[in-house]
Amino acid sequence: MTTNLSIRKLLIFLVGLLFLINPIKAQEYTRKSLSIMMLHYADSKPFTSDYYDRLYVPKRFDHNYIGINALDINSYFSNAESVTETDIRNIISSQQIPNKILRSILVDETKGYMTTQVIEDRGLYNASDADYATAQSSARGLSVLKDVGVKLMQNIYFLVIVPKEVSSIYIDQTQSNEYTFSGTGYLFQLDLNEAYLANQFWQDFYFDKPNSAMMNKLMSYDFPLKSTPNYFGVKVSDVNVADKVGSGLISTLNTLSGNNNNSNNYTVTRKSIDEIRREAIDKIIEDCLYSITSAEDFNVKSSIFSTNPVRAKLGTKESLKPNDLFRVVERRVNEKTQEIELKKRGYVRTQWVAYNEGTGAGRSAASSFYRIATPKLDKGMLLEEAKDSDHKWTMGFSYNHDSTSIMGGYYMNFEKLTSSLPGFSYTIDAGVNPSLYSKTVELDGTVVPGYFKGWAFNTGLSLRQSFTYNWVGLTPVAGTYLSFVGLNDGTVVNSEGTLLNSSEMSSLYGANLGITLGLLGGADLTINLNHYIQLRAGIRYNADFSPLFFDLNSLGSSGTDTSGSVWNETTGTYESTGSSGASSSKTFEYTPKFGNRYYTVGIRLFNL
Numbered sequence: 001m002t003t004n005l006s007i008r009k010l011l012i013f014l015v016g017l018l019f020l021i022n023p024i025k026a027q028e029y030t031r032k033s034l035s036i037m038m039l040h041y042a043d044s045k046p047f048t049s050d051y052y053d054r055l056y057v058p059k060r061f062d063h064n065y066i067g068i069n070a071l072d073i074n075s076y077f078s079n080a081e082s083v084t085e086t087d088i089r090n091i092i093s094s095q096q097i098p099n100k101i102l103r104s105i106l107v108d109e110t111k112g113y114m115t116t117q118v119i120e121d122r123g124l125y126n127a128s129d130a131d132y133a134t135a136q137s138s139a140r141g142l143s144v145l146k147d148v149g150v151k152l153m154q155n156i157y158f159l160v161i162v163p164k165e166v167s168s169i170y171i172d173q174t175q176s177n178e179y180t181f182s183g184t185g186y187l188f189q190l191d192l193n194e195a196y197l198a199n200q201f202w203q204d205f206y207f208d209k210p211n212s213a214m215m216n217k218l219m220s221y222d223f224p225l226k227s228t229p230n231y232f233g234v235k236v237s238d239v240n241v242a243d244k245v246g247s248g249l250i251s252t253l254n255t256l257s258g259n260n261n262n263s264n265n266y267t268v269t270r271k272s273i274d275e276i277r278r279e280a281i282d283k284i285i286e287d288c289l290y291s292i293t294s295a296e297d298f299n300v301k302s303s304i305f306s307t308n309p310v311r312a313k314l315g316t317k318e319s320l321k322p323n324d325l326f327r328v329v330e331r332r333v334n335e336k337t338q339e340i341e342l343k344k345r346g347y348v349r350t351q352w353v354a355y356n357e358g359t360g361a362g363r364s365a366a367s368s369f370y371r372i373a374t375p376k377l378d379k380g381m382l383l384e385e386a387k388d389s390d391h392k393w394t395m396g397f398s399y400n401h402d403s404t405s406i407m408g409g410y411y412m413n414f415e416k417l418t419s420s421l422p423g424f425s426y427t428i429d430a431g432v433n434p435s436l437y438s439k440t441v442e443l444d445g446t447v448v449p450g451y452f453k454g455w456a457f458n459t460g461l462s463l464r465q466s467f468t469y470n471w472v473g474l475t476p477v478a479g480t481y482l483s484f485v486g487l488n489d490g491t492v493v494n495s496e497g498t499l500l501n502s503s504e505m506s507s508l509y510g511a512n513l514g515i516t517l518g519l520l521g522g523a524d525l526t527i528n529l530n531h532y533i534q535l536r537a538g539i540r541y542n543a544d545f546s547p548l549f550f551d552l553n554s555l556g557s558s559g560t561d562t563s564g565s566v567w568n569e570t571t572g573t574y575e576s577t578g579s580s581g582a583s584s585s586k587t588f589e590y591t592p593k594f595g596n597r598y599y600t601v602g603i604r605l606f607n608l
Contacts (some may be wrong), residue, residue: 003581004526005070005086005565008400010022020456021521027568029388030152030155031060031061031062031122031125031152031155031157032060032061032062032155032157032189033061033062033064033105033122033152033156033157034055034057034061034062034063034064034100034157034158034159035057035065035066035068035157035158035478036054036056036069036098036158036159036161036276036285037055037069037070037071037158037159037160037161038054038069038071038160038162038163039070039071039073039074039083039088039161039162039163040050040070040071040073040092041076041077041080041158042051042074042075042076043072043076043077043078045076045077046077046163046166046181046280047163047214047277047280047380048278049070049107051278051281052069052070052156053069053279054278054281054282054285054335054530055069055161055281055285056285058289058319059318059319059357060293060300060317060318060319061157061316062122062125062152062342064101064104064105064118064156065104066097066098066100066101066104067097068095068097071088071091071095071097071160071188072091072246073087073091073093076221076386077181080163080164080165080183081165082218083162083164087188087227088160088162089225089227090338092160092188092225092256094154094379094431095115096219096220096222097158097217098158098188098190099220099221099223100217100219101156101158101188101190102148102223103219103500104118105118105153105156105219106118106121106205106218107215107218108258109358111206111210112215112478113207113209113210114205115209118150119153119478120505122152123152125317125358125393130161131154131221133405133452134351141569148419153190153192153197153361154197155189155191155530156189156190156192157187157188157189157190157292158187158188159186159187159188160185160186160188160422161185161232161285161288161294162182162183162184162185162186163181163182163183163284164183164185165180165181165182165183166180166182166337166412167179167180168180168183168254172251172595173248173251173252174196174239174243174244174247174248174251174268175239175243175245175266175268176237176238176239176244176247176248176268177237177238177239177408178235178236178237179235179238179276179280180233180234180235180237181204181232181233181234181235181236181280181283181284182231182232182234183233183284184229184231184232184582185229185230185231185284185287185288185291186227186229186230187227187228187229187230187524188206188224188225188226188227188290189225189226189227189228190224190225191223191224191225191226192223194400196212197269198223204217205217205218206222214438222267228295228472230288230291230292232287232288232291233286233287234280234283234284234286234287235274235282235283236279236283236463237271238270238271238276239268239270239271240269241461243266243268243269243315244268244507244520246266246268247266248437249266249482250265250266250381251266253462253515254305257476267602274283274331274341278300279504285427286360287418290294292295292388293385293387293391294388296447298362299384299385299386299387300314300318300320300384300385301316301383301384301385301474302382302383303379303380303381303382304377304378304380304381304382305326305347305366305379306366306379307378307379308370308375309368309369309370309494310369310370310371311350311366311369312350312363312367312369312383313356313364313366313367314354314356314366314367315353315354315355315356315357315364315365315366315367316353316354316355316356316357316540317356317357320350320353320367321350321351321353321419322349322350322351322352322389322418322419322420322421322422322424323349323392323417323418323422323423323424324349324350324352324385324390325348325349325385325387325389325390325420325531326347326348326349326350326369326383326384326385326386326387327342327344327346327347327383327384327385327386328344328345328346328347328348328374328377328381328382328384329342329344329381329382329383330341330342330343330344330346330378330382330483331381331382341381345374345375345377345381345429346371346372346373346374346375346531347371347372347373347374347378347386347389347531348368348370348371348372348383349422349423350368350369350375350422351367351368351371351374352367352368352422353367353424353510354366354367369383370422370423370468370469371455371466371468371470372437372470372528372531373470373471373529373530373531374470376551386531387398388485389607390529390531391607392417393414393415393416393607394414394415394417394532394605394606394607395412395413395414395605395606396412396413396415396493396534396536396602396603396604396605396606397410397412397432397602397603397605398410398411398413398536398600398601398602398603399411399412399427399599399600399601399602400431400433400599401598401599401600401601402595402597402598402599403433403435403436403437404436404437404438404439404517404594404595405433405594405595405596405597405598406433406436406456406483406485406516406544406594407433407456407458407460407481407483407518407520407540407542407598408433408436408456408544408595409431409432409433409434409435409456410431410434410446410460411429411431411458411602412430412431413427413428413429413602413604414427414428414429415427415428415464415604416428421465423465423466423467423473423475424463424465424466424469425464426461426463426464426465427460427461427462427463427465427479428459428460428461429458429459429460429461429462430458430460430482431457431458432456432457432458432540433455433458434456435453435455435483436453436454436455436456436594437449437452437453438452438453438487438490438592438594439592439593439594439595440592440593440594441492441588441590441591441593442590442591442593443492443493443494443495443589443591444495444497445591448492449492449493449499450490450491450492450493450499450500451490451491451492452487452489452490452492452590452592453487453488453489453575454485454487454488454489454490455485455486455489456457456483456484456485456486456494457480457483457484458481458483459480459481460479460480460482460520461479461480461481462477462478462479462520463477463478463479464476464477464524465548466526468526468528470528472525472526472527472528472529473525473527473528474523474524474525474526475523475524475525475526475536475538476521476522477520477521477522477523477524477538477540478519478521479519479520479521480515480516480518480519480520481515481518481520481542481544482514482515482516483517483518483544483547484513484514484515485513485514485516486514486546487514487517487592488506488514489502489505489506489511490502490505491505492505492572492590495589512549512574512588513549513550514547514548514549515547516531516544516545516546516547517544517545518542518543518544518545519542519544520541520542520543521540521541521545522538522539522540522541522600523538523539524536524537524600525537525538531604532604532606532607533603533604534603534604535602535603536600536601536602536603536604537588537599537600537601537602538599538600539597539598539599539600540597540598540600541596541597542596542597542598543596544594544596544603546593547592573588601603
């Protein structure tokens, strides 16, 4: 008994000393531990318990596994809006969630009593190379790093996802049901402050031999919790993107061709209920985790240890991905107050992610970063995760200079930076060329004098690979586009060699609408003004198929065969001469040719 008491006093003394003098000065980021659970309603809506196995904890967190991912509530999903945080706290207390988490960290179930092995291992895993260097020069060596694991007990969190509503809407054009899953994610933290952990906690709960009374005390204590609620709302469609585009295109063509019976003969493939629910669960977790990791206390931080290239000791252990955004912060001493201030120096993005899982022992691998609008960097500057500024989707505007190209005109550009390759993104473009002018005109394969004027509405998908160094960059571009072309003016020679003016062409052919597909390629020179505002100028080459024209005038049976007819200058129409010409549709027989090179300028302006 005396020995046990002495061990307890020694442990309390050492832990208290840890919180009074923390020798790890270089430590700038400490790992958090996390468990994730979801509320399970009595009617198993909107998710049955089978789907709860999809809940996962990312590598950037230590996983406090307690074998529980569903919190049962004696209420139906139809009453979800009436569920309050107090109800959630009561369920947490009744299922002893904080107690089970602490037990998973502190108690060795094979021995039946408390050990510090888990928190010591977490302290070693949490340590940076600088921490190892500091520890090895201290009298206690790596024991210092193991002690940090005790401090990590202040970083115990668990997330409770509470679905509140599922709504849906049917979109005729895409033949899709669009579902919205909304609710609240409650992030709870065990409120174990330094003073409590330094003394009273170990005095109240520590036992180094099997002791059922002490175990019961640990499992029945009402540990205080802090909470942060975050709303989530995710959208899931029962039709994939390709089918939605195909259905929308057919619907648009039906409308333009005057087919008003609202039929859409495009067949879409629908996702199963199981696929919809699995996708919804994944998106809910992603949305909730984004809200958590965007908070200041959860931002990953590390010092720059080389500048050419920019490198820092971060990697897969912190769940880094290519193109993740980091602020560069410099510590400066205020000459007046003599206090350390942080000054933002710019931004970098992750380039190549290092595998750094394991303790590293002071020799962990480093990830590299590429600069974005950042002045000179020095070793020791701080990299700080900037999820709050990193929306990945941006919006911009561009102008393509060449009226003879279908792709000329004014555009909106929506760009998504991916997490697959450094600097790799895709752009969805939508725009109009209001002054389209054909470069040449062909009739039966022969170029004839004349031109057509009109407009083009274009949508495109481009892939961009940016090679950036600080303020400037070079970005090769390749993509495809879909164009709707309208021709309603011009003058051209017909098959008899007669030059038709605009009025004659209008009477013969009416308004002509065409559709074409094409490919494009080129490159941009870019200037970064900050981490998302970018100036661009470049060149594009495009190749499109000859437009397939739908003669709306003929579809309406208003076209006229001009054989046996003459042009009346007064009425501006063809009139019968009394010969045997029969009334029939006049098809559009010309092939307009357009330019295949244009210059582009633009600006990427908004974070979305």
